[in-house]
Amino acid sequence: MRLLECETPGVFSLTKDFIGDDIPRYAILSHTWGADVEEVTFEDLIKGTGKSKAGYRKIRFCGEQAALDGLHYFWVDTCCIDKSNSAELQEAINSMFRWYHNAAKCYVYLSDVSRLALDSSDKLNQPPWKLAFRKSRWFTRGWTLQELVAPESVEFFSKDWEKFGNKKSLERLIHEITGIPVRALQGSPLARFSVSERMLWADKRETTRKEDKAYSLLGIFGVHMPLIYGEGGDNALTRLREEIGKALKGARYEDFSVAFSLSNVSEIEHFVAREDELAEMRETLSGDGSRRTVVLHGLGGIGKTQLAVAYAKRNKDNYSAIFWLNIKDEDSLKQSFANLAKQILREHPSASRLSGVDIKGDFDEVVDAVKAWLSLPNNTRWLMVYDNYDNPKLSRNTDPAVLDIRKFLPESYQGSIIITTRSSQVKIGHPIRIKKLDGVRDSLEILSNASRREGLINGEGFPDL
Incomplete structure (x- = not known):
């Protein structure tokens, strides 16, 4: 990583190329590029030219602001990378997220926002700069997504070099503009957000070169390529998804992948997602492939199964296979294992142990064979949903039909498990109590979905009911 060093106010020079962890504290600039002829390049700095270019003012500002913050070094993408060197460019783009993450300060320069700007269309009594802030081009560019999310300290400046605020003070406004969850803006690990959710953050962002639509997301997903x-953009995105799959599911995930299907699960037509519970599930089940278990418990009919369905749908890209088992009673569970075995064999006819089992014969043998397949080395990215575990083996449960779920869990400590139950006494994993929906907004959303009437949440549409 090559930095700029502040020598005297307004004077700076390129440093040596720092390698490894031997990098001093530095500030970093985030901005939108102007025309190529306006930006100061690496070659300009080497030759001592470029001071007459419009982009020079941004570099000078970054250096001066860094000095005010007690930082002797800073980094600007236009001139700190020798883009004529393909190897250096490759390394820089694959390292960019980390460079922004490690910066002591990130200064966002908004060339199209001014505190003095007036907007005659302001009907919301907002400060004029907020309207311009919402419309800034910076929020529409592909590369600026990681520049917003990666650094801990992000400060926003107008084209007049006035500070608006920082990522913390403006987090609600930034969330409204970008749709990025506040938790992500606050530094929650990105692995706790599903692939589809992170893809959505970038969906409407644009890049000058089509391939950069994918390359700008490498750090968001923690992959390299x-x-x-x-x-072309489509090919780049295809390669990106392949790398994401390898990172999430393991390099050999294709050896264990099974097509996603919930065809045997009953779904309600209008489900109001419980975002807090879904976030807690995702955070608990995220990991390196070692065993993670969530127990959803609550009254019958309260929505445990539908919550598990919603989680599976939203996070299907994180798993090589998702299996659904009905654990209402032992016969139902064993039949579920037989169906699961058929799913696996359809895509992996020579699957270890399973290929030699009579699926219509001894169910106990089928259960053991499936558990063995789920316990194979490298098969760590599956999700098992044990639904309706309502007659669990407990010390005070004398029902002869009691079921001990532990007999039906894979023996290796890998994979992810969701259990739904009415009992709060199931002590197998992380418990999440599912309560009644009691908020007015939740009730209106249910009514709006069921009646197919839009606007109820905002107080509209009631006269027609």
């Missing part, structure tokens, strides 16, 4: 400019 070679850059092939000219391959």
Whole structure:
């Protein structure tokens, strides 16, 4: 990583190329590029030219602001990377998220926002700069997504170099503009957000080069891949998804992948997602492939099964396979294991142990074979949902039909498990109590979905009911 060093106010020079962890504290600039001829390049700094370019003011500002913050070094993408060196460019793009994450300060320069700007269309009694802030081009560019999310300290400046605030003080406004959850803006690990959710953050952002739509997301998903400019945007996104799959499910996930299907699960037509519970489930089940278990408990009919369905749908890209088992009683559970075995064999006909089992014969043998397949090395990214565990084996449960779920769990300590039950006494994993929906907004959302009437949440549409 090559930095700029502040020598005297307004004077700076390129440093040596820092390698490894031997990098001093530095500030970093986030901005939208102007025309190429306006930006100061690496070559300009080497030759001592570029001071007459419009982009020079941004570099000078970054250095001066860094000095005010007690930082002797800073980094600007236009001139700290030798883009004529393909190897250096490859390394820089694959390292960009980390560089922004490690910066002591990130200064966002908004060239199209001014505190003095007036907007005659202001009907919301907002400060004029907020309207311009919402419309800033910076929020529409692909590369600025990681520049917003990665650093801990992000400060926003107008084109007049006036500070609006920081990521913390403006987090609600930024959330409204970008749709990025506040938790992500506050530094929650990105792995706790599903692949589809993170993809959605970038959905409407644009890049000058089509391939950069994918390359700008490498750090968001924690993956690396070679850059092939000219391959086209679609091919770049395909390669990105392949790398994401390998990172999430393991390099050999294709050896264990099973097509996602919930065809045997009953779903209600209008489900109001419980966002807090879903977030807690995702945080608990996120990990490196070692065993993670969530127990959803609550009254019958309160929505435990539908919550598990919603989680599976939203996070299906995080798993190599998702299996659903009815654990209402032992016969139902064993039949579920037989169906699961058929699913696996359809896509992996030679699956270890399963291929030699008579699925219509001894159910106990089928259960053991499925458990063995789920326990194979590298098969760590599956999700098992044990639904309706309402007659659990407990010390005070004398029902002869009691069921001990532990006999039906894979023996290796890997994979993810969701259990739904009415009992709060199931002590197998992280418990999440599912309560009644009692908020007015939740009730209106249910009514709006069921009646297919929009606007009820905002107080509209009631005269027609």
